Amino acid sequence: MSKKEEYILELENITKIFPGVKALDDVSFKIKKGEVHALVGENGAGKSTLINIISGVFGPTQGSIKVNGKEEKITNPSKAFELGIGVVHQERNLIDTFDIAENICFMDISTGKNKMKDKKAMNQKAERAMERVGLDLKPWQGIEELTSGKKQMLEIARAMCMDSKVLLLDEPTASISLTEADMLLKTVKQLKEEGVSIIYISHKLEEIFEIADSITVIRDGKNIGETLSASSLNKDKLIELMVGRKFVTETYNNRDLSKEPVILEAKDISSKKNPIPKSFQLKKGEILGWYGLVGAGRTEYAREIIGIDPITNGSLLIKGSEVSIKSYEEAFQRYKLCYISENRKEEGLFLQHNITDNVGIIALDQICTKGGFISYRKQNEITESYKESLSIKAKDIFVETASLSGGNQQKICIAKGLCVNPEIMIIDEPTVGIDVNTKGEIHKLIYELSVQGISVIVISSDMGELVGIADRIIVFRDNEIKGELENSKDYESMSTKVMGSILL
Amino acid sequence: MKRIKQLLQADLSSVIIPIITIFGLLAITSEGFLSSYNMFSIFQSVPIFVIVGLAQMIVLSLGQMNLAVGSIGVLSSVVFGIAMQNLGMPTSVSILLACIAGVLQGLIQGVMVTKSGINPFIISLALLSLYKGLALVITKGQPFSELNAGFSAFGNLKIVGLFPATIFIAALVSGIMYVLIRYRKLGKRLLACGANGVAAIYSGVNYDKTVIIGHAISGGLCAIAAILQVSRFGSVQLSIGDDWMLTSFVVPVLGGTLLSGGKVNVIGTFLGGFLMVLINNAIVLWGVSSYATNAAVGLILLLAYEVDRMRKKMMNNQAKSAVEKEA
Amino acid sequence: MDFAKIRKSNSFSVSIIIVFMVVVMCFFKRNYLSADNISALLKVLAVTTLVGVSQMISIASGGMNVSIGSVGAMAAILSGLLMQNLKVPVLLSILIGIGIGVLCGIINGLLIYRNGGVGVASFLTTLATNSVFIGIIYMITTGHGVSKIPDAFVAIGSSKIGPVPTSVLIVGVLITLVYFMFTYTSLGRQILAFGANPKAAELYGISRFKTILSVNIIASILAAIAGMLVVMRVGTAQPDIGSDWMLQSFAAPLIGGTRQAGGKVVVFGVILGALVLTIIENALVHLGVDVYWTELINGVVIIVIMAFDRLRSIKN
Amino acid sequence: VALAAGMMAGCKGGTDSSSSSSQTQDKTAYDQSVWKDVVEFGAVDGKTDKDYAFAGVFGAINSYSDPMQGAADIAAEELGIKATEFDAPKDWVQNDQNTILDGLIAKGIKGIYMMTSDPVAGNEQISKMTSSGVPIVCVGGSPSTPSKATLTLATDVYQAAYDGTINLIKAMGETGGVVGLCGAVTDTNTQSRMEAIQKACAEYPNVELIQIIGDIDESEASVTAIENILAAKGDQISGFISTCYYPSVALAKILSDERYSNVHAIGCDTDEAVLDGIKSGALDGTMSQNPWGQAYLATVTLKMLTDGWTYKADQDFLVDSGSFYITKDNADKVEQTQMEATMEMAKTWTDRFDAPAK
């Protein structure tokens, strides 16, 4: 066996130019059979673009791809699948009107492999695939009701059942819980045993060190140095390679909030969808963490509070007086209660609009002159300032948000929440898909907000994140509040406590 | 050369370039084209096209369609006719009542679309029949022709011997719509609801209210168009609006409005109306059989997409090569 | 069968309304269910259903097709002209008519694909091609109908197989084929997937080009057949065939429960939707409703039906 | 291929008619015509050929107007003026017609004979054109009065529908039920036709007007409506009166069925399909008007008006151009009938005008 044949996939001098940006600039690396190859880099570095090129979504401007030592033109996705390249893209790509089995066995449909649909065989195949990723769902179920975590697992199940030789996973664990992520990593390891090569993208560096054999770092569309073996690196060094400078994590000290007034109080709130009553208190200037596994009911609870799902029982007090919020508009305009959704594509952004218009719509009051006319100068100023402080990577503020990288889209959602000067803010999964560096920036921003007296609820499935910034953590499970803990800022002890309250 | 390139890239180029081309060709090939009679006639047709186009545009901006533009026009003009002819109201009051009627019809449509949960397309379809039917039942098909003479004269009034008075109304309405869409909160909210309704709600926009207002404005614009049409015809005609539906889509689309919602172009719509009228004029002046009118309009529409595609491609290429040069 | 599931479906509530309408009509008009009337109803129903199914396929793929009527007219006029002027045999003319459907479908499909593919693009493009097709038809015919259609051709429309009019049978077979396509073939599932989420579908190997092209070809074939059915029914091929198909083509599938945004179809629901439209038209004549009232009643009935359907689904 | 061939045919049809000979010097046609020595040949002093560019514009594409351009060109040849143009909007839409009219005038057309797409709304356009010096003669149907058009050459729509219904009732043996079939109910002409049908039926005690169905001037809608009414009230129906094109064609087809041999029907217009229906016995007859004569006389009138003739103030605005009841007997001689009647009118046509001052 010659040395060349060892590589199952070789990328040579890949360059990709989009109108206005050079997303990839002369990137090359090679992947051996049966290895887990991690791609890391900041938001907008070009990782997803690379995945798209390998999987045939679009072609490279320059450069070539070799599969099994043979140069291939991967002009469309089907071609990639034929070559044995399976993929889970960064964004969810399920067919809402299809049931689970059809979604999982989607490749059979799209390739027209089995001409007449054999429902039974398909169900069995789907069940096997779900078993592999630890999903316990019925194959004939619809998918519209599933939580984003479940949907993510479905996508992975779909990629698994493609029998691919190369599997591309673009941030597969961004929106799933720890247990699910563990399951996934286990599956990845098992696939590796079976000889499947995997390209793995994640901003969670712990995972990378857990499974990756080799690591390629991408910064501003270029690969930084050669591919490195995972064992030769540690976390700090990796971050330094990614960011281009030394990275310091800030720590936020515990504060004494006992004298602060309670600004938001929920007493036994429940809704039709979610009948278990729940209560909590939020103090002025406090950062309250809501921890829970995917599907624990945090998002739903938040929706009740902000008036989107009607409350059937219980009462909500803002600054001590009982309020009844009929719509989010009311919560937003009247009580300065602001919510940033975890679902940026559907609930956060106007993808066809440019960045500044996306920010402007939520800040109408700030950008209007006295006569009620919109000042685009003000709108652009505000947007520019957030582009700066959140280091949003875009040519300018007039590019369509659809063309931004996932992480940068998330940053715009955060900017939208920040620019309205709320009194209470609920941020749902603020750092999903955000690189380490910016994650720190966002934490800092949240902390600064709380210092200014704004109360923040951070919903997160990332224990480390909550331990880092929260003053208090509420733990959710199965639509119930299972416990409430003061944050000791010590990850080890906190996670044992939290796990304890979840298990109870 | 660079200038031309820049012009080709401007947002409005896909409507301005055809206008200039057709205008130039007509001026060269057809001696009657620049006559004051013809110019006046062209300008006289523009207002209805533009305002009906705007009425559709505002609903398109919400990502919906208003199939009932014509019917709203008829029923509003019937209200106008009743007010003026049967009740002897002064012109201004009659106009006001007609506009109120239009707004009301739009309002009903908006409320049904947002609150009933019935498929918006079907609602619009049903209201199309319902409004027209109501107009027929009220009038038994009879036109109103005893209108205020001054009002009828207005529709055919010449200013500076060239411009019909109505074109100024259209310009005014377009101006107001431009400001509304671009510089008022409402405009931003409309576009937000059209681009992504859920995200709009999460941005603190009252979705239902915005959609209802959008439909109401659309209804009001239909009424204005109907009144202008009445003043041109000198009578309230039950067939007013029968031919509006296609126009209402073609005009804003020629002008660069995105049918999926979220992006509109008021100036483009104005120019789109002008382009439509020019095309129609060219067909007659060039002696193309009117059997071919339809084919020509269709081809021009296809051509407009092609120009738009070319423009985008050119912009992309240029942006790409700019990146390459930088490197 | 699962009765609870049926009861919850949109088709169930539309069926209730249809039964209700028929009962009311029978109450007012003894002879409402006469053989004559049923056959009159069925003949119209056949065309309306076919037109609805044609549109449903476009809707399923996330698009819209406003050129159905002109494609139907194109097939009708051209096949009619061939039979009248060149004495082309009936069967061959029908095949050519279908071929014209294919051709129009290809033109539509290519242009839609070129202009971007889904919803917006398809509406705009077919708006334009519709104008072009109509223009061509009027240029060919100069507005005159083709009146000397061979009897053999017209006979297909008036003949019956057993008690069932042939046209109904043809439509029955076609709609069943469409049902099978959507339920059992990859193409059908691909169209639905593309309609529900074009981006995801494309990322996972469904060809945008092939899907759009096949959708438009199939839809146009159905439209062409519908156009020829009209000729069989009317006895002449008039250039105005299909001029009022646009609205009913949308109304029939949407009333029948097809998802407007694409991705979900209720194939046999189209029949119910078409039946609703046909019965309204028929009942207005039966009841001798004053000409000025017909439009109004039309609108009101459609709203009432949809409101009823809505109320039921809320209760469920 | 068929498509291309068809397109060619269509285009040829268009060019043929517009480029037909405009020999102004050949006087033979003039010498044989009734206009010899009454109306001057060719351009009169001070005017040029260009001042005699006339056009016809119908209310919509309709088989009614088929003979018009031919008739107008015969008149043009006889009088030594340019061949005429002819155009019509696709549908009965006044705005579209206005576009055509304005375009023609911009192009240099100096006189127009026309039928308004809408009788009321078209009037304002007529005023606009006449005030810019273009004489207008209306044909086919009258615009609402008062109108700025010089005169209208038409059959009174009310009268035609009335006569048609009377003919039907006579064919029915003055007893039985009648169904009326009409076009767009928003058209005032349709409204007077409906009144005429009602009035005619009311005059006969044994005749009952069962129903008038409107808004069905479309090929499919008309068939559906007729089938529906036959199914609903077939036993009461003895006759149909159709006042528009498509229902007439539909009647010709549906009533050819044996079962309906007892049902009488009168159509309108003289389209091939309708005439075939008469020959086959499905229809009793059709009410034909005189489009040939209308266009012929209108063109002559335009020439006269340009020459300086004026329409006498005491003459009626609406000039009856005749209407004919076409039955099996004269179905083959429709155009001939029209031409004969026209020539009869032509003999005294100039009497309606004041001659130009010499």
Ligand SMILES: Nc1ncnc2c1ncn2[C@@H]1O[C@H](COP(=O)(O)OP(=O)(O)OP(=O)(O)O)[C@@H](O)[C@H]1O
């Ligand atoms: N379709 C597109 N059109 C224009 N620019 C694009 C397009 N897709 C990506 N880009 C740009 O290419 C760059 C790289 O984006 P990419 O999505 O590959 O980043 P990423 O490394 O995956 O980041 P993240 O971690 O945030 O997902 C970004 O600047 C982005 O704005």
Ligand SMILES: Nc1ncnc2c1ncn2[C@@H]1O[C@H](COP(=O)(O)OP(=O)(O)OP(=O)(O)O)[C@@H](O)[C@H]1O
């Ligand atoms: N497999 C499932 N099928 C149907 N419904 C589910 C499923 N899993 C969760 N849900 C519903 O979703 C609710 C919780 O969803 P929610 O999005 O509020 O949770 P979350 O804690 O915010 O989790 P996530 O991290 O996914 O946002 C559950 O109460 C349940 O009703």
Ligand SMILES: [Mg+2]
């Ligand atoms: Mg990415």
Ligand SMILES: [Mg+2]
């Ligand atoms: Mg959540």
